[in-house]
Amino acid sequence: MVSADTLQRVLESARELNYRTNAIARSLRTQRSQTVGVVIPDIANPLFPRIVRGIDDALEDVRYTSLVTYTDGRDDRLLERFELLRQRGVDGLLVATARHSDPALDMLVAARVPVVQINRRTQNQAIPSVTPDDRGGIRSAVEFLAELGHRKIALLAPPQTHSTGRARIAGFRTAMRRAGLDVPAGLVQSARAVTLEEGARICTSLLDAHPDVTAIVAGNDLMALGCYDSLRAAGRRCPDDVSVIGFNDMAFAERFDPPLTTVRFDHYEMGATAVGVLLRRLRPSESEAEPVHVELETRLVVRGSTAPPP
């Protein structure tokens, strides 16, 4: 539109005065901040750094920035977090704290805030989500254990209030049925939280009640580590006496003692994909489009925490 020479001179003096376009002023005028809010339980939980990294890299490609905030699993903080982010003018939200029934999320869709769920999802189908294939993952774990010869397999599931809890229980039951195995009451336990300590606690009570269990599918890697502790305390060896399988393939899982057999999916990709879904929603033309629900492929990574039953 202007001559190359003028452009050159403009750019030059801009650099000279070191002009920097003021993103705040731009945001105020355009009503878009090129910013998305990310709500996770805790960045220090090993599940989340790679997710966040995937988010941030994908956002950077389109010159967006993330604002990350934490709930520490305290659901009463959710609304407050959302409020904070909206004050800051985020264009959309990436939420990894969904509960099966989640008024805070419902409120967001009512307020027409673009939201995408990560890792977990609510029953409200109107909110797009990117999650692992929980059922498939658990199924591959059960199949593997069954092939090894295990018959008494227990599941330590995430809480029933999480989609991960429900989906994994469902996946477990169908896989067991297909393998021709019983699931006696008491062999499926729901945790109150997805923590190492809770994993240990449940594992201990489970083994007390059912000493003949030879394999445990844990709700995630942290809970699997809790099982390690519990087994050690009970004088049982893993994998010789009891096999353990985790979920997530957290960083350094291959270096634990024993190296953890676990269901892997790509955390980085989960974050990046969620950004893609959100950005699509952010386009005015597609803001009302049918919500997508992406399920990420899982793969069982066999390491040292699984063996044939004794």
Place this chain on the structure above:
Amino acid sequence: MVSADTLQRVLESARELNYRTNAIARSLRTQRSQTVGVVIPDIANPLFPRIVRGIDDALEDVRYTSLVTYTDGRDDRLLERFELLRQRGVDGLLVATARHSDPALDMLVAARVPVVQINRRTQNQAIPSVTPDDRGGIRSAVEFLAELGHRKIALLAPPQTHSTGRARIAGFRTAMRRAGLDVPAGLVQSARAVTLEEGARICTSLLDAHPDVTAIVAGNDLMALGCYDSLRAAGRRCPDDVSVIGFNDMAFAERFDPPLTTVRFDHYEMGATAVGVLLRRLRPSESEAEPVHVELETRLVVRGSTAPPP
């Protein structure tokens, strides 16, 4: 200033219209964004999540928000990252990527941008910093090994371009001297990067050249894990044949095989303290105050990767 009744009514209708003060407009007007930029190599590096968490919690107390961005160790990206954050109008910067000589940081102080360094520092004394007590930490590691009876102790230091590299070499030399031990050339090696792979590489070449080494002090926990790999590949056992000590006490270090003996300091506190220093700098009255350099106390955590020499 107004009656309690009026206040009540104002607040009520504010809630009714669900008024939300627009942080962007406020920032534009006040020229303060209540935001600080955080520059780290990579959130997926296990050192950083707890630091960032400490930062964010401390910031939240004063209603600030962080904008986190990554360099992946590519120093040429630094300026670009700074530029991005300044465009976004951050009030100050927290930088964990300092090099011993660092033009990008010098540029920031020239531009009077409030900066605090975390974990590492440049030689430019004008920039406040919060770092671990590198010398003290290494000293406690060496003293412990010497007490166990080790005589041939090697150091795999971080790069010389990092303050951590220099300080740890210095600490190593004085500790060895005090213990009455020699430091032959070749027993102090500087890494090119602070990674697991680089740790393995150096460890292998070190053990080739000096097979009589019985203990290794690694630049950090990741490099220590690299030593594990290298030792295993060489058919040497840890700690029976060679002891290994790390630095940082990264998450789950106690669960590695063997559990890692390492120098611990409080990452969370490091982040929180840095925020404190930065906030003080942000006050106009103290922006020119003498820069402080906080050194965080370290403590050796003895686990299973150390034993008397064979």
Place this chain on the structure above:
DNA sequence: TCTCGTGTTGCGAACGTTTGCAACCTCACT
């Protein structure tokens, strides 16, 4: 009663962009 000081109220400018629109210019066609 007038002046001055103190305190309150309310208006409007400013922050740095983007964007719509009016004004203007050029050129071609009638």
Place this chain on the structure above:
DNA sequence: AGTGAGGTTGCAAACGTTCGCAACACGAGA
């Protein structure tokens, strides 16, 4: 030469706050 289309230029409004300042009211002292 007049008209209109197409294109360029430049100005001003607007985004949602904060904050300085003018205007005003009130009371006290001369």
